[in-house]
Amino acid sequence: MRVVIIFLLSALLPLSLSHGRGRDPFAWLYGGRGQGYYFASLQADTAGGDCPAECDCPPTFPVAMYCDGRGLTAMPSIPSRMKYLYLQNNAITAVPDSAMVNATNLVWLMMHHNQLTSDAIGKKAFLKMENLERLYLQHNNLTIIPSNLPRSLRDLRISGNKIEKVTVGDVEGMDNLTILYLHDNAITDMGASLKALVSLTLLDISGNKLTKVPEALPTHLHQLYMESNSIDSLPENFLGGFSQLQYVRMAHNQLTDKGIPPNTFNVTGLVELDLSFNKLERIPLVSTTLQHLYLQANQIKEFSLGSFCSIVDISNFSKLRTLRLDGNELSRQDIPMESSLCLRVAHEIEV
Ligand SMILES: *[C@@H]1O[C@H](CO)[C@@H](O)[C@H](O)[C@H]1NC(C)=O
Ligand SMILES: *[C@@H]1O[C@H](CO)[C@@H](O)[C@H](O)[C@H]1NC(C)=O
Ligand SMILES: *[C@@H]1O[C@H](CO)[C@@H](O)[C@H](O)[C@H]1NC(C)=O
Ligand SMILES: *[C@@H]1O[C@H](CO)[C@@H](O)[C@H](O)[C@H]1NC(C)=O
Numbered sequence: 001m002r003v004v005i006i007f008l009l010s011a012l013l014p015l016s017l018s019h020g021r022g023r024d025p026f027a028w029l030y031g032g033r034g035q036g037y038y039f040a041s042l043q044a045d046t047a048g049g050d051c052p053a054e055c056d057c058p059p060t061f062p063v064a065m066y067c068d069g070r071g072l073t074a075m076p077s078i079p080s081r082m083k084y085l086y087l088q089n090n091a092i093t094a095v096p097d098s099a100m101v102n103a104t105n106l107v108w109l110m111m112h113h114n115q116l117t118s119d120a121i122g123k124k125a126f127l128k129m130e131n132l133e134r135l136y137l138q139h140n141n142l143t144i145i146p147s148n149l150p151r152s153l154r155d156l157r158i159s160g161n162k163i164e165k166v167t168v169g170d171v172e173g174m175d176n177l178t179i180l181y182l183h184d185n186a187i188t189d190m191g192a193s194l195k196a197l198v199s200l201t202l203l204d205i206s207g208n209k210l211t212k213v214p215e216a217l218p219t220h221l222h223q224l225y226m227e228s229n230s231i232d233s234l235p236e237n238f239l240g241g242f243s244q245l246q247y248v249r250m251a252h253n254q255l256t257d258k259g260i261p262p263n264t265f266n267v268t269g270l271v272e273l274d275l276s277f278n279k280l281e282r283i284p285l286v287s288t289t290l291q292h293l294y295l296q297a298n299q300i301k302e303f304s305l306g307s308f309c310s311i312v313d314i315s316n317f318s319k320l321r322t323l324r325l326d327g328n329e330l331s332r333q334d335i336p337m338e339s340s341l342c343l344r345v346a347h348e349i350e351v
């Protein structure tokens with residue numbers, strides 16, 4: 001009974017909107033020896049007897065198959081009733097088309113931490129999974145996004161691979177894709193490949209080799225993470241095209257004052273802006289509605305109050321709560337007295 005309760009609960013939870021990698025609210029559910037696995041392994045398969053010997057198929061949840069962390073090097077056979085398949089933390093090297101012929105009802109397919117290479121994934125391996133919503137392929141050896149991924153995907157995680165390029169065809173038509181993790185790959189350019197992802201709210205392309213912001217990003221993003229690339233400048237009106245963007249993280253890039261057009265960050269709606277570990281010498285002008293600004297480890301020499309407030313009165317003041325300026329060329333004395341009027345809700349200013 002416990003297993004059923006756990007899964008029903010997860011079905012009721014909204015899609016993950018966690019603000020950073022590694023804080024996935026579902027981690028406990030599919031993590032190596034999570035509770036689901038534990039209870040599942042106590043029970044033998046009684047739902048048809050077609051559970052492969054190397055996996056567990058809990059009778060109380062007959063549409064889930066647990067094969068994670070068992071040293072598998074090849075795909076097990078998959079009974080067609082399965083909707084949730086856990087294959088993570090193995091050493092599986094290939095997904096031939098033939099291995100997936102029965103897997104047409106899958107909704108979740110967890111294959112992170114295996115040894116998959118792009119050459120060893122069949123061109124049609126995923127083609128028939130018309131209901132697949134979550135596909136986890138993190139930490140494999142992929143060099144491209146597998147072809148013919150189901151357009152039904154809502155959550156695609158393919159970080160920690162060796163992907164160099166993303167093309168329009170890779171994700172075209174994924175109208176329901178909400179989360180896309182591409183971080184820690186070797187992407188140098190992605191053109192306008194993501195433009196058509198009308199439902200995308202979280203994009204993580206940190207830890208790649210980008211030298212510029214991808215052109216034409218999806219306009220409904222809430223979270224845009226581009227840390228640890230080599231971006232040195234931003235396009236004109238870079239943030240103007242988004243309607244719901246709240247979190248922008250660009251730490252550990254090569255941004256200079258010259259590379260940031262004036263007013264780039266003077267946009268309402270933004271809650272958090274992380275520009276730490278760049279090469280800025282001035283505090284960029286930000287909207288008075290911004291709440292968290294990270295500028296530590298730049299080369300800022302001057303505390304320009306005008307970057308936060310142009311007018312200060314009873315209703316015009318900055319909503320900044322966190323301001324980090326440590327690791328710059330500033331000290332406490334550089335903060336003018338009148339700052340307290342402008343930055344009146346800041347409870348944390350670090351210099
Ligand atoms: C597909 O299902 C059939 C019938 O249940 C079974 O005999 C076969 O082994 C399965 N194939 C794979 C690759 O899982
Ligand atoms: C995958 O990459 C790892 C680390 O780069 C390497 O040790 C391993 O041999 C690769 N596996 C395959 C199947 O290519
Ligand atoms: C997106 O989700 C809706 C509602 O669940 C569904 O009707 C539609 O077919 C899905 N789109 C794709 C491309 O799968
Ligand atoms: C910042 O944006 C606000 C609202 O759009 C505008 O009123 C203000 O003039 C802008 N600040 C500067 C310095 O351009």
Ligand SMILES: *[C@@H]1O[C@H](CO)[C@@H](O)[C@H](O)[C@H]1NC(C)=O
Nearest residue numbers: 288311312313314315316317
């Ligand atoms: C800021 O002050 C001006 C002039 O006093 C006023 O017209 C404007 O409404 C104020 N803006 C905000 C956002 O409160």
